[in-house]
Amino acid sequence: MAEALHVELVAADRTVWSGEATQISARTVDGDLGVLRGHQPLLSLLSPSVVEISGTNEKVIASVDGGFISVANDRVSVLAEHVWLGGEIDAAQARAELDEAKTAAGASAEFDPAVRLAQARVDAAAKAS
Structure with a gap:
């Protein structure tokens, strides 16, 4: 898919989810963040919050205990010590x-x-x- 973001949702002990997505939203210490293709490079601290990833065929809902979000070249990494999938x-x-x-x-x-x-x-x- 040419117009997708590559997203990795990673806990300290495992990769929780990895795949293509059209959008990701998360809460940073500076406020809510939405990321689409072409987003400017960014590195920010996450607040304990919900992370939503709109994949091509699914929507991933997870809770993180803080951590970091990195965005560069249509690649998004969400790194936290603990990640819990909503389901x-x-x-x-x-x-x-x-x-x-x-x-x-x-x-x-x-x-x-x-x-x-x-x-x-x-x-x-x-x-x-």
């Missing part, structure tokens, strides 16, 4: 983890990294179902 996340367990994280964080829950990661896992599970 592999137990939604009930993710909601329970979110509730626990919010309780532990108290008043600062909105800014707590554990809450953000738990919310990303809940969101990925919901979008994948």
